Amino acid sequence: MTDNIMALIEELRKSGLHEDLEFYKKAVEYLAQQAIELEAEEVYLNDYQTPREARIGLTNYFEFYNYHRPHQSLQYQTPAEVYITGENPVQLSQIEMEDSTLF
Numbered sequence: 185m186t187d188n189i190m191a192l193i194e195e196l197r198k199s200g201l202h203e204d205l206e207f208y209k210k211a212v213e214y215l216a217q218q219a220i221e222l223e224a225e226e227v228y229l230n231d232y233q234t235p236r237e238a239r240i241g242l243t244n245y246f247e248f249y250n251y252h253r254p255h256q257s258l259q260y261q262t263p264a265e266v267y268i269t270g271e272n273p274v275q276l277s278q279i280e281m282e283d284s285t286l287f
Contacts, residue, residue, distance in 0.1 A: 226245040232238040254260040261271075 222242075222245070226242065227238075230237075230241050232241060249263070251262055251264045254262055258266050
């Protein structure tokens with residue numbers, strides 16, 4: 185995965201978008217943080233016996249996470265509400281994340 189990220193960064197530099205690298209870095213860090221939350225909230229709490237069970241469980245989790253669970257960082261709206269209304273209560277650059285070792 186790190187090789188893919190580094191290739192993406194190199195392509196951004198070549199395209200003249202290097203000033204946006206901090207934005208992309210934060211986006212990648214945010215996605216990594218979300219993956220860790222997914223593991224902690226869903227995967228480790230369930231003892232899936234088959235890939236089918238895991239797929240069903242994760243589908244239910246994503247439904248809950250995106251459509252029913254209000255997020256503090258989205259001013260207590262769900263991601264679906266923010267997406268559907270087109271409102272952007274928080275800019276990615278406002279999200280404070282811990283230092284990452286990805287970059």
